[in-house]
Amino acid sequence: MITREEVLHIARLARLELSDTELERMREQLNSILTYIDRLRALDVTGVEPTSHAVPLVNVMRDDEVVPPFPQDEMLRNAPDRVGEFFRVPRIIEG
Amino acid sequence: MTGTPIHELTEAYRRSESTPTAATEAFLARIARLDGELGAYLTVTREQALRAAADADARYRAGKPLGPLDGAPLVYKDVLCTRGVTTTCGSRMLEGFVPPYDATVIARLTAAGAVMLGKGNMDEFAMGSSTEHSAFKPTRNPWDLTRVPGGSSGGPAAAVAAGLAAGGLGTDTGGSIRQPAAFCGVVGLKPTYGRVSRYGLVAFGSSLDHIGPFARDVTDAALLLRAIAGADPRDATCLTAPVPDYAAALAPGVQGLRLGLPDEYFIEGMDAEVERTVRTAVDVLRGLGATVERISLPATPHALATYYVIAPAEASSNLARYDGVKYGLRVAGAKDLVEMSSRTRAVGFGAEVKRRIMLGTYVLSSGYYEAYYGRAQKVRTLVRRDFDAAFGRVDLIVAPMTPNVAFKHGEKEDPLSMYLNDVFAVPADMTGLPAISVPCGFSAEGLPIGLQFIGKALDEASVLRAAYAYEQATPWRARRPSPA
Numbered sequence: 001m002i003t004r005e006e007v008l009h010i011a012r013l014a015r016l017e018l019s020d021t022e023l024e025r026m027r028e029q030l031n032s033i034l035t036y037i038d039r040l041r042a043l044d045v046t047g048v049e050p051t052s053h054a055v056p057l058v059n060v061m062r063d064d065e066v067v068p069p070f071p072q073d074e075m076l077r078n079a080p081d082r083v084g085e086f087f088r089v090p091r092i093i094e095g
Numbered sequence: 096m097t098g099t100p101i102h103e104l105t106e107a108y109r110r111s112e113s114t115p116t117a118a119t120e121a122f123l124a125r126i127a128r129l130d131g132e133l134g135a136y137l138t139v140t141r142e143q144a145l146r147a148a149a150d151a152d153a154r155y156r157a158g159k160p161l162g163p164l165d166g167a168p169l170v171y172k173d174v175l176c177t178r179g180v181t182t183t184c185g186s187r188m189l190e191g192f193v194p195p196y197d198a199t200v201i202a203r204l205t206a207a208g209a210v211m212l213g214k215g216n217m218d219e220f221a222m223g224s225s226t227e228h229s230a231f232k233p234t235r236n237p238w239d240l241t242r243v244p245g246g247s248s249g250g251p252a253a254a255v256a257a258g259l260a261a262g263g264l265g266t267d268t269g270g271s272i273r274q275p276a277a278f279c280g281v282v283g284l285k286p287t288y289g290r291v292s293r294y295g296l297v298a299f300g301s302s303l304d305h306i307g308p309f310a311r312d313v314t315d316a317a318l319l320l321r322a323i324a325g326a327d328p329r330d331a332t333c334l335t336a337p338v339p340d341y342a343a344a345l346a347p348g349v350q351g352l353r354l355g356l357p358d359e360y361f362i363e364g365m366d367a368e369v370e371r372t373v374r375t376a377v378d379v380l381r382g383l384g385a386t387v388e389r390i391s392l393p394a395t396p397h398a399l400a401t402y403y404v405i406a407p408a409e410a411s412s413n414l415a416r417y418d419g420v421k422y423g424l425r426v427a428g429a430k431d432l433v434e435m436s437s438r439t440r441a442v443g444f445g446a447e448v449k450r451r452i453m454l455g456t457y458v459l460s461s462g463y464y465e466a467y468y469g470r471a472q473k474v475r476t477l478v479r480r481d482f483d484a485a486f487g488r489v490d491l492i493v494a495p496m497t498p499n500v501a502f503k504h505g506e507k508e509d510p511l512s513m514y515l516n517d518v519f520a521v522p523a524d525m526t527g528l529p530a531i532s533v534p535c536g537f538s539a540e541g542l543p544i545g546l547q548f549i550g551k552a553l554d555e556a557s558v559l560r561a562a563y564a565y566e567q568a569t570p571w572r573a574r575r576p577s578p579a
Contacts, residue, residue, distance in 0.1 A: 002457070014411060014456040015418070015433065016449055017441035026453055032511055033454060037400045040470055043477070050472030051479055053302050053332070054288040054527025055552070060331040074195045080425035087420050092432050 115151035115166030165208030188443030198295025216250030245275030270520025277545025288527025292327030317341035350384035355489035359395035404471035411455025496545030
């Protein structure tokens with residue numbers, strides 16, 4: 001069973017702030033879903049290779065050509081906060 | 096005009112019996128009249144649609160239409176990037192986001208002359224089976240407004256069913272095209288993984304995401320698939336295999352075709368009416384000359400649990416990009432970067448998306464990775480092996496699309512009971528195999544039921560051919576809903 005502390009830890013890893021109510025609800029629901037998923041433990045998968053992709057493709061290559069990039073101003077238009085050609089974020093370095 | 100398939104509509108344009116503008120105006124008028132109640136659209140691109148229709152008019156007048164989709168009024172799920180047109184993924188996180196480019200599928204349909212009517216509603220970030228998880232509004236089922244249209248592509252499915260678009264595009268990661276197609280009584284096709292470029296599709300589960308058409312009939316689905324399929328240098332997972340003329344290959348029928356009917360797709364707890372209707376449909380196929388044999392896909396009972404490890408894992412990684420920095424929502428007043436992201440994500444994401452991000456982060460986290468994610472990837476191999484073995488004996492698999500008909504709004508509050516609704520849909524996503532849902536009848540209450548065909552990789556032609564033979568032998572496509 002997943003504990004309240006584990007839910008908090010996962011929420012921190014996932015960068016999700018959860019209210020106390022959300023936290024408890026999340027714990028219950030994750031436990032219910034994980035209990036269902038636990039049925040996979042009964043399967044013998046010894047020696048079975050994993051599938052990461054439906055279609056096996058390896059190293060799709062193309063020529064390394066310079067193409068015109070998207071205009072910078074257009075790409076920055078959706079930024080929630082910008083200064084000139086930069087994204088602005090809260091200060092992360094002291095001083 | 097709003098009730099006819101695309102191929103009949105464009106045939107009418109060619110004969111000068113109608114014009115793209117007349118059709119587009121008719122659809123826009125119907126949207127204005129009905130969509131307040133139905134909730135199929137998040138954005139209606141009226142001016143843009145009328146301009147595109149006028150251009151198509153001119154091409155028909157000059158006797159030079161671009162092809163069988165020129166002037167076809169379509170709806171696109173709001174997870175597909177459209178240059179200059181808001182693309183929200185049904186999320187507060189992307190409210191007001193305007194992509195600077197078109198998804199490849201959008202660019203290809205535009206080049207084929209299609210007219211975009213607007214962007215279709217969806218469960219937030221394509222996570223859900225009911226379109227109740229859209230951050231903006233629920234979509235209603237045109238056959239019964241108290242019921243869900245399915246999801247996550249519920250908006251486009253409902254729009255096509257109700258005559259609010261002639262066709263459209265959705266995405267299918269765990270059934271999100273085929274399940275709403277079944278619930279709304281339209282055709283929904285999920286092509287082979289890699290058959291259609293994902294460039295410009297906002298990612299959910301990258302190894303599972305597919306783009307495909309919604310259509311009134313199988314012919315339209317074939318035409319739409321041909322227009323969007325094929326190699327794209329912008330998506331390295333997109334396959335380079337040539338794209339056949341699917342519509343031209345529909346006619347031969349199912350005579351001599353070997354169909355497999357999997358035991359595991361008839362489960363305890365499924366709706367007896369659905370089972371009966373699907374078995375009757377299989378009898379019709381037998382009557383048309385197909386041979387039907389029982390097969391077993393023994394890993395099926397584990398497919399859904401596997402899906403709910405792999406899809407959330409990929410989602411938790413893909414959705415890490417919504418950090419409030421580059422685009423989308425940002426919550427003001429945070430004192431540092433981590434707090435800014437954490438609070439932005441708390442406000443921007445809805446409950447279902449948070450649940451999947453948490454689940455995905457958990458199964459990928461240190462100490463649990465091998466037990467969950469590693470094991471799920473191995474079970475995915477078992478699911479694939481089942482299909483490989485079955486396709487040694489049969490040409491196509493035929494099965495029910497869903498265990499039940501459309502359920503009521505608010506009926507599936509428990510996340511797990513919602514997930515179970517996709518039990519017959521997820522195996523084709525996990526294996527990347529092409530699959531279609533085609534209407535095969537109605538419940539006593541008048542709700543549509545879907546028949547599913549699953550084919551070999553890249554054999555969309557056989558999937559479409561069988562669906563077409565069934566469709567032509569049955570009267571279902573003539574019945575349309577009449578939303579108030």
